[in-house]
Amino acid sequence: MSVALHKLSVAKLLAALKGAAVLPLKASSAGRLGRIAGRLSISNKGTLVLGRNVSFHAKPLPSSVTVAKEGCLTVGDNVFFNYGLDIGCWKSITIGSNTIIGPMVNIIDTNFHPVDASSPLAYKEIVIEDNVWIGRGAVILPGVTIGSGAVVAAGSVVTHSIPERVLAGGVPAKAIRQLDVPHDWIRRYN
Numbered sequence: 001m002s003v004a005l006h007k008l009s010v011a012k013l014l015a016a017l018k019g020a021a022v023l024p025l026k027a028s029s030a031g032r033l034g035r036i037a038g039r040l041s042i043s044n045k046g047t048l049v050l051g052r053n054v055s056f057h058a059k060p061l062p063s064s065v066t067v068a069k070e071g072c073l074t075v076g077d078n079v080f081f082n083y084g085l086d087i088g089c090w091k092s093i094t095i096g097s098n099t100i101i102g103p104m105v106n107i108i109d110t111n112f113h114p115v116d117a118s119s120p121l122a123y124k125e126i127v128i129e130d131n132v133w134i135g136r137g138a139v140i141l142p143g144v145t146i147g148s149g150a151v152v153a154a155g156s157v158v159t160h161s162i163p164e165r166v167l168a169g170g171v172p173a174k175a176i177r178q179l180d181v182p183h184d185w186i187r188r189y190n
Contacts, residue, residue: 031077037044038062038083045070046089049169056081065089071109076130077188081105088112091123096130098186102154107140129164131187138173149181 038059046067054075056063063085067073068072071089076097084104087093091109095101110123124143128134132146134147135154146152146188156173166175183185 043067045069047073049074051075051079053078054081055079056085058085069126082136092125093128094126095128096132096148097171098131099128100133100187102134102136102138104137105134105140106138109142111142118164131181131185133187149179149185149187151179 002169017038029041032091033052033055033056034050036056036058036091039062040056040058041062041064043066046069048065048067049072052133054077057080061084063081063083065073065085065087066089068090069093071093073087073089073093073145075095076099076172078098079095079101080099080106081101085101086106086108088108088110093107093109107126108173109126113119114121126140126142127145128140129146129148129150131149132151134140134146134152137155138152139157140146140152141157141159144158145161147162147166149165151167152162152173153167153169153176156169157171158168159172162168162173163175165179165181167177167179168175170176
């Protein structure tokens with residue numbers, strides 16, 4: 001066994017053999033049992049807090065998480081991120097526990113540049129509450145809150161806050177119907 005492999009912890013060695021990395025990689029703090037499969041680029045110049053059992057499945061397409069100097073990205077426990085994820089946090093993004101983020105989702109808390117001369121650069125916090133499911137290709141824009149137990153349909157663009165326990169979809173996303181999501185029920189991913 002090489003000296004480099006001998007210095008790895010047992011958990012990191014097992015993860016390396018399975019093709020997954022063990023968190024924390026560039027997090028300010030990370031709970032136990034976090035994992036990464038595939039290519040994940042993390043640029044953390046601010047605060048990145050990851051809860052327990054946070055999974056990044058970044059294959060077949062890589063994922064990217066950027067936290068700027070003044071930014072704070074907080075992720076709860078038991079959160080799953082699918083491939084092609086792009087998170088840009090310049091102010092504040094909070095993602096609640098037991099949340100599922102589908103493939104190719106984009107979550108950004110700034111518009112990065114003014115739209116016109118009378119519109120200033122906007123930095124607005126995003127809050128994704130507990131037990132939310134965000135479908136494939138959804139875009140979550142600055143200043144929104146997605147309520148607990150909500151589902152955002154694939155391809156939706158969320159420009160305004162979404163109430164709890166609703167199915168929301170469209171461009172821009174709006175509530176389509178109420179969901180039967182009891183307070184103690186947790187949506188699971190396979």
